[in-house]
Amino acid sequence: MxxxxxxxxxxxxxxxxxxxxxxxxxxxxxxxxxxxxxxxxxxxxxxxxxxxxxxxxxxxxxxxxxxxxxxxxxxxxxxxxxxxxxxxxxxDGKVLESFLPKEPEGEFEDGEKKDSDIPAAVTGTPDDGCFEREVELYESGSVKEYEIGLDFxxxxxxxxxxxxxxxxxxxxxxxxxxxxxxxxxxxxxxxxxxxxxxxxxxxxxxxxxxxxxxxxxxxxxxxxxxxxxxxxxxxxxxxxxxxxxxxx
Structure with a gap:
């Protein structure tokens, strides 16, 4: 060093x-x-x-x-x-994909959705760390888009x-x-x-x-x-x- x-x-x-x-x-x-x-x-x-x-x-x-x-x-x-x-x-996607929410992604107009209105982070799986949840916000703080997927x-x-x-x-x-x-x-x-x-x-x-x-x-x-x-x-x-x- x-x-x-x-x-x-x-x-x-x-x-x-x-x-x-x-x-x-x-x-x-x-x-x-x-x-x-x-x-x-x-x-x-x-x-x-x-x-x-x-x-x-x-x-x-x-x-x-x-x-x-x-x-x-x-x-x-x-x-x-x-x-x-x-x-x-x-x-392993073959094992874990069944734990994804029914709607793993979405896009919204400004003011349409709050973070609490979209699916939460995935839990209760063989390894919860394999899942990632990304949320993009408008300046107003409402949700612009989100995506939940496996973290390869x-x-x-x-x-x-x-x-x-x-x-x-x-x-x-x-x-x-x-x-x-x-x-x-x-x-x-x-x-x-x-x-x-x-x-x-x-x-x-x-x-x-x-x-x-x-x-x-x-x-x-x-x-x-x-x-x-x-x-x-x-x-x-x-x-x-x-x-x-x-x-x-």
Whole structure:
């Protein structure tokens, strides 16, 4: 660990630096919900610096790799010649789909529905953690839309919340056959998301091959070159901006 960079004349807290060369993480995290192949959480004032080369994150029950920065700091990622394949299979849809509400999603006009008028979070299942409930609100506080579904996991998931940026470079890498998104990058609050993807393959993922979400006032900038994204259940590559939401 080392001290983070200076910003606006002051030093932030200690940062986390992870450097992986020729590392294989396979068939782990299949005993309970949200057990990632590898996970890095930063909850102080520092940054996450992550580098991986010639490494594999495969067959994890949850995300193959998750980086989560939740305070005043940024995330800087470089991945080269690596694999994030066949992850996120712990929450078995064949077993759990019967517990979903009769109407698992809906959209409404402003003022039509309150949060108490829509289905509550799912409970009483073999593993309640496998279910996620997302509610988007109007500025008035009424429900704009909601969705309740199984919380499958990604090949590579990066989340940055707070006044920091998310910068990532992905080169010569595969993100195939994951049970949710292949690459899932989210930036929330102040800060921007900048992504470069080169000569990378994203195939046969259950949802999007590449997903970028900005949930604050920041910008999203992406350079995609020689990205092959096909046969995914969602979009090949998608960028979106979220407004006020509740997740349970």
């Amino acid at each position: 080392r001290r983070g960079p200076r910003r606006q004349g002051r030093r932030l807290g200690a940062s986390i630096v992870v450097r992986l060369n020729d590392v294989e993480i396979d068939d782990v995290g299949n005993g309970h919900f949200d057990a990632d192949g590898m996970r890095v959480d930063e909850r102080g004032g520092g940054d996450i610096f992550f580098y991986a080369k010639d490494s594999e994150f495969t067959n994890a029950g949850a995300d193959g790799l998750e980086l989560d920065e939740g305070q005043e700091g940024s995330v800087f990622v470089t991945v080269v010649d690596s694999k994030f394949d066949d992850n996120g299979n712990y929450c 996991d990604d090949g590579f998931d990066v989340d940055e919340a707070g006044p920091g940026d998310l910068w990532a470079l992905i080169v010569d890498t595969s993100v195939n056959g994951n049970h949710d998104e292949g690459l899932d990058f989210g930036e929330e609050d102040e800060g921007s998301l900048k992504l470069g993807v080169w000569n990378t393959e994203a195939k046969n993922n259950t949802d999007d091959g590449l997903k970028m979400v900005e949930s604050g006032a920041g910008n999203v900038a992406a350079l995609l070159a020689k990205l092959t994204s096909k046969d995914n259940g969602g979009k090949g590559a998608v960028s979106s901006r979220k407004t006020t939401a509740i997740s349970t």
